[in-house]
Amino acid sequence: MRDAIKQSFRNNLWKENQVTRQILGICSILAVTNLMANTLVMGLGLMFVISCSSLTISLLRNYIPHRVRMIVQTFIIASYVIVVDIFIQANYPELSRALGPYVGLIITNCIIMGRAEAFAQKNTPFISLLDGLFAGLGYTIVLMVIAFVRELLGFGTLFGRNVNFIGLETWTIMVMPPAAFFIIGVMIWAAASMTMTRDKKAQSAPPALRPSEVKQASATSATAQ
Amino acid sequence: MDGGPAISPIILLFAAIFTSNMVLANFLGMCSFISVSSEYKTASGLGKAVSLVMIVTTVINWLVYRFIVVPLGLDYLRYIIFIVVIAATVQIIEMAMDRYLPDLYMKLGIFLPLITVNCSILGISLFMIIRDYSLVQSLFFGLGSGLGWWLAISALAAIREKIAKNKLPLGLEGPAITFIITGIIALAFIGFSGIFIIQ
Numbered sequence: 001m002r003d004a005i006k007q008s009f010r011n012n013l014w015k016e017n018q019v020t021r022q023i024l025g026i027c028s029i030l031a032v033t034n035l036m037a038n039t040l041v042m043g044l045g046l047m048f049v050i051s052c053s054s055l056t057i058s059l060l061r062n063y064i065p066h067r068v069r070m071i072v073q074t075f076i077i078a079s080y081v082i083v084v085d086i087f088i089q090a091n092y093p094e095l096s097r098a099l100g101p102y103v104g105l106i107i108t109n110c111i112i113m114g115r116a117e118a119f120a121q122k123n124t125p126f127i128s129l130l131d132g133l134f135a136g137l138g139y140t141i142v143l144m145v146i147a148f149v150r151e152l153l154g155f156g157t158l159f160g161r162n163v164n165f166i167g168l169e170t171w172t173i174m175v176m177p178p179a180a181f182f183i184i185g186v187m188i189w190a191a192a193s194m195t196m197t198r199d200k201k202a203q204s205a206p207p208a209l210r211p212s213e214v215k216q217a218s219a220t221s222a223t224a225q
Numbered sequence: 226m227d228g229g230p231a232i233s234p235i236i237l238l239f240a241a242i243f244t245s246n247m248v249l250a251n252f253l254g255m256c257s258f259i260s261v262s263s264e265y266k267t268a269s270g271l272g273k274a275v276s277l278v279m280i281v282t283t284v285i286n287w288l289v290y291r292f293i294v295v296p297l298g299l300d301y302l303r304y305i306i307f308i309v310v311i312a313a314t315v316q317i318i319e320m321a322m323d324r325y326l327p328d329l330y331m332k333l334g335i336f337l338p339l340i341t342v343n344c345s346i347l348g349i350s351l352f353m354i355i356r357d358y359s360l361v362q363s364l365f366f367g368l369g370s371g372l373g374w375w376l377a378i379s380a381l382a383a384i385r386e387k388i389a390k391n392k393l394p395l396g397l398e399g400p401a402i403t404f405i406i407t408g409i410i411a412l413a414f415i416g417f418s419g420i421f422i423i424q
Contacts, residue, residue: 023259026252026255027253027254027255027344027345030255031253078305079305081304082301082305086301100355101351104304104351105253107304107308108343108347109344110256177249177250178249178408178409178415180252181405181407181411182404185407185408188401188404190396192395192397192399193396194396195396197395
């Protein structure tokens with residue numbers, strides 16, 4: 001059990017990170033990554049939705065008919081998104097206006113459906129909940145990094161506080177959409193090349209390293225099944 | 226919203242294609258945009274299918290919202306209602322095409338199920354509600370967004386086909402370079418900004 005949790009944590013945060021590895025769920029949140037505060041709210045919202053829907057789908061996994069599972073999953077996800085939307089509207093009306101339709105678009109975030117399909121419908125509730133939470137966390141971290149770069153260079157602020165003490169010129173481009181594409185492209189590149197370099201090293205390394213890798217590989221395939 | 230009805234539908238059409246393009250300015254529909262853009266023909270087919278579904282669902286969602294959701298006070302349920310409308314519309318278009326336009330169905334049919342989960346479809350319905358567009362405005366907004374999406378994915382796929390055989394640094398090939406190309410296309414589209422302003 002503990003191994004499974006550890007495995008899920010590591011996979012979701014780095015090895016199979018939804019954004020940098022699987023290129024999933026970019027749509028709904030990238031638009032708000034020019035401010036860290038908005039990104040954090042959206043990230044937390046997504047984490048809530050993904051953990052709750054993973055838990056619910058896992059609890060109901062033996063009762064949902066296989067053929068209509070997609071639409072049932074969509075309903076479950078949409079219900080939790082409505083909860084998040086109403087919560088933000090009620091407590092932070094200004095933020096709700098700033099986020100516009102993007103809260104609602106969490107429904108079509110492929111990560112949630114992806115975790116439901118790939119994990120929650122085959123695993124027990126507790127581990128599904130954690131898996132959803134970690135997937136959301138891995139996603140939020142990546143987006144926070146993007147938002148950090150964009151807000152720092154674009155506005156000279158972090159979480160709305162001015163950190164541009166020496167009065168450097170801000171980069172207008174960072175506020176605009178192309179910057180998000182460039183940053184995410186570079187992040188994916190960095191992640192991919194790090195893995196590839198390590199794989200190459202592992203291949204040419206002496207056999208002393210091998211057993212641990214074999215163990216890891218079998219653990220991965222075990223959880224995958 | 227402020228000045229919503231004042232925008233002429235034609236301006237809305239061009240603005241949706243160029244200045245506030247669904248993918249390049251609003252980041253909607255990214256998943257299929259990245260994954261189905263390695264071949265020009267396929268990408269263009271998906272673009273056409275998306276445009277078609279966008280126009281139809283925008284109009285249907287507008288009618289459903291105005292005449293069913295608002296009078297019944299079901300505003301908080303609009304996400305679920307829109308999703309159901311979109312899924313049903315896609316299903317009906319698929320069946321109708323299979324029956325009446327088999328040629329087109331052979332070309333676009335495989336993309337239709339993919340479209341249900343394309344965020345841009347739900348996105349334009351939500352934009353339309355938030356910005357309070359009229360039916361005609363929504364129709365042109367849907368059309369423009371569809372054409373804009375088609376234009377963007379065709380451009381990306383054409384560029385990706387050209388660079389497919391080029392040697393790239395380790396790890397840059399695939400999604401990473403695709404994002405960077407998208408960024409450059411988005412940068413080019415910024416050149417249009419200021420011509421039309423919506424929002």
